[in-house]
Amino acid sequence: MEAERSDSPKEILDLDSHNAAARRRNALPPHAANFPYDPRAVHPPPHMMPRPPYAPHPYPGGHYATQRPHPHLMEALQRPQHLPFPPGQPRMALYRHPQAGGHFQGMAVQQRGLVPDHYLHPGTLLTQIKHRRPQLKHSTVYSLLPSLQHGSTVPPGCPGGTILLTEAEQRLSAQLHELKLQEIARPEFPPAMHFFKARALIERSPIFSLLQKMPKGAALHLHDLALVGVDWLVKNVTYRPHCYICFTAAQSVRFLFSAQQPRTQPHCSPWLLLETLRSKMNATDLDNSLIQNLTLFTADPEAAYPSQSAVWSRFEETFFAAIGLITHAPVFKDYFYQGLQQFYMDNVMYLELRALLPLTYELDGSTHDKVWSLKAYQDVARQFVMEHPDFLGARVIFTVHRGLNSSEVKVAVEEAMRLQKEFPEVMAGFDLVGREDSGRPLWYFREALSLPSELGVTLPYFFHAGETGELIMTLDP
Numbered sequence: 001m002e003a004e005r006s007d008s009p010k011e012i013l014d015l016d017s018h019n020a021a022a023r024r025r026n027a028l029p030p031h032a033a034n035f036p037y038d039p040r041a042v043h044p045p046p047h048m049m050p051r052p053p054y055a056p057h058p059y060p061g062g063h064y065a066t067q068r069p070h071p072h073l074m075e076a077l078q079r080p081q082h083l084p085f086p087p088g089q090p091r092m093a094l095y096r097h098p099q100a101g102g103h104f105q106g107m108a109v110q111q112r113g114l115v116p117d118h119y120l121h122p123g124t125l126l127t128q129i130k131h132r133r134p135q136l137k138h139s140t141v142y143s144l145l146p147s148l149q150h151g152s153t154v155p156p157g158c159p160g161g162t163i164l165l166t167e168a169e170q171r172l173s174a175q176l177h178e179l180k181l182q183e184i185a186r187p188e189f190p191p192a193m194h195f196f197k198a199r200a201l202i203e204r205s206p207i208f209s210l211l212q213k214m215p216k217g218a219a220l221h222l223h224d225l226a227l228v229g230v231d232w233l234v235k236n237v238t239y240r241p242h243c244y245i246c247f248t249a250a251q252s253v254r255f256l257f258s259a260q261q262p263r264t265q266p267h268c269s270p271w272l273l274l275e276t277l278r279s280k281m282n283a284t285d286l287d288n289s290l291i292q293n294l295t296l297f298t299a300d301p302e303a304a305y306p307s308q309s310a311v312w313s314r315f316e317e318t319f320f321a322a323i324g325l326i327t328h329a330p331v332f333k334d335y336f337y338q339g340l341q342q343f344y345m346d347n348v349m350y351l352e353l354r355a356l357l358p359l360t361y362e363l364d365g366s367t368h369d370k371v372w373s374l375k376a377y378q379d380v381a382r383q384f385v386m387e388h389p390d391f392l393g394a395r396v397i398f399t400v401h402r403g404l405n406s407s408e409v410k411v412a413v414e415e416a417m418r419l420q421k422e423f424p425e426v427m428a429g430f431d432l433v434g435r436e437d438s439g440r441p442l443w444y445f446r447e448a449l450s451l452p453s454e455l456g457v458t459l460p461y462f463f464h465a466g467e468t469g470e471l472i473m474t475l476d477p
Contacts, residue, residue, distance in 0.1 A: 196301045216348040224355040227339035230294045244271040255324035259363040329360045340384045350392040354399045378426040395428035402432040402439035410448035429460030
């Protein structure tokens with residue numbers, strides 16, 4: 001492996017080099033403990049050993065041709081009066097559970113009269129969610145529904161059926177509908193493209209710009225190590241003093257903050273101070289290369305990720321690369337605040353964060369435990385709400401990797417109950433994370449997960465389930 005490593009930092013940082021190295025590593029055997037979300041692995045770099053990626057599993061793949069909408073769909077979009085249901089009827093209503101219990105839970109129900117009333121989740125319809133910031137202050141969430149006409153209603157019994165649009169809302173609705181037709185008629189149709197190729201088109205879309213200004217309610221599926229845009233990590237965090245970088249045998253990178261020259265880690269080059277490295281290279285090129293190592297983006301995603309195993313391996317490698325930046329104690333708090341700020345700017349009013357609560361570390365190498373991390377989340381959330389009164393808050397769902405065994409998960413559940421008792425304001429519940437196809441189903445952990453009810457303790461669960469394309473009954477349905 002050492003012979004394969006380039007001496008050029010720029011070449012090592014280059015994503016194409018990474019992809020070439022990944023193809024050379026395809027035959028490596030899997031490591032049983034190679035779980036990036038495993039608390040045994042999620043430590044600051046001094047305690048974190050780079051491991052080979054998961055062994056790939058062949059999966060048929062290839063290029064997907066860009067497809068255009070069916071002609072009948074195009075006609076229906078331009079002539080909504082010919083749709084098999086009244087214009088404006090396929091609408092989404094937002095519900096809140098009547099027994100919130102401190103957890104903001106939303107559910108969308110399609111209003112087409114196809115679902116019996118007794119199947120609908122009981123709750124209070126949030127008919128008009130007016131935002132408290134200047135954007136769209138004269139309109140409601142429903143003002144962006146494209147085909148609802150003045151005076152039209154949906155059948156009796158459907159929530160929201162009596163809502164009428166004002167003249168201003170009708171004009172906005174017509175404008176949005178026209179923008180949709182223009183976007184569909186363009187040569188490049190983003191919904192039919194790989195996201196990596198469509199992202200630039202989406203970001204330039206007038207519809208996307210309009211949606212950014214809408215109030216979003218809650219973001220309920222976020223992860224601690226993927227909360228903030230990578231640009232901020234590179235442009236802000238890696239420019240801070242005492243930030244070191246090393247290059248791994250797997251053609252990736254690791255970061256570490258240290259008051260003195262860190263000791264070399266196995267399978268990694270000697271640590272280099274980023275400030276010194278930038279003085280010897282083009283800083284823009286270096287930053288772009290760092291961004292590539294912290295994301296999945298590549299010019300040819302179908303070739304770079306021919307299988308689910310390939311993309312999961314790369315996905316997990318990005319967390320190994322970023323964790324040394326995020327778990328430095330001062331950065332840890334700034335990172336969470338920046339995440340709240342970015343979601344706030346997109347008009348998200350509440351969020352829940354699935355967090356591993358990893359060890360955080362100081363410049364001298366000393367570390368902090370899960371209690372410190374959870375208190376940091378609580379303090380930062382309180383500060384942000386104080387500075388932004390129209391933001392509703394943030395809570396944490398403590399997580400561990402589903403690759404752990406039942407005994408280890410039982411210990412984690414016990415710890416979750418203790419943390420929830422100590423931090424009821426910020427601790428929302430418990431979850432298991434990681435790839436379902438290669439992990440264990442929830443049924444395997446039934447004894448560990450039954451512990452709270454056996455002890456008479458309420459520990460809410462927010463499980464990942466169904467994030468798999470495999471038709472295997474042993475996986476979570």
